[in-house]
């Protein structure tokens with residue numbers, strides 16, 4: 603794992619601003635839950651961390667490195683969607699381990715990670 607630092611991150615779709623400066627420090631190994639009403643921007647923030655959305659202003663850091671301009675593949679993180687892109691016959695751990703295996707991680711370590 604790694605520290606994730608979100609520094610006053612802003613996101614706008616055209617003239618519509620949906621994230622108005624979010625700051626969160628997540629320490630290595632910490633478990634974090636984003637809670638809020640529908641449409642408050644949770645998925646947008648997760649997509650910005652993963653690199654699937656660009657960051658309109660300020661910055662996001664992973665492991666001490668600013669990742670604003672880093673493509674998803676180079677961020678060395680993964681995400682599991684809530685209700686699609688999952689293999690229903692596998693457990694959560696197996697779903698996560700599967701993509702790690704495809705990425706070349708040793709099979710023995712995937713279960714632990």
Ligand SMILES: Nc1ncnc2c1ncn2[C@@H]1O[C@H](COP(=O)(O)OP(=O)(O)OP(=O)(O)O)[C@@H](O)[C@H]1O
Pocket residue numbers: 615620638639640641642643644645646647
């Ligand atoms: N591609 C987009 N273009 C324009 N507006 C968008 C886009 N994606 C999201 N939005 C808007 O940004 C806001 C935040 O959306 P987001 O999907 O992050 O919300 P959420 O907190 O994940 O809510 P939920 O999962 O309940 O829908 C919403 O008002 C949404 O309509």
Ligand SMILES: [Mg+2]
Pocket residue numbers: 644645646
């Ligand atoms: Mg969502």
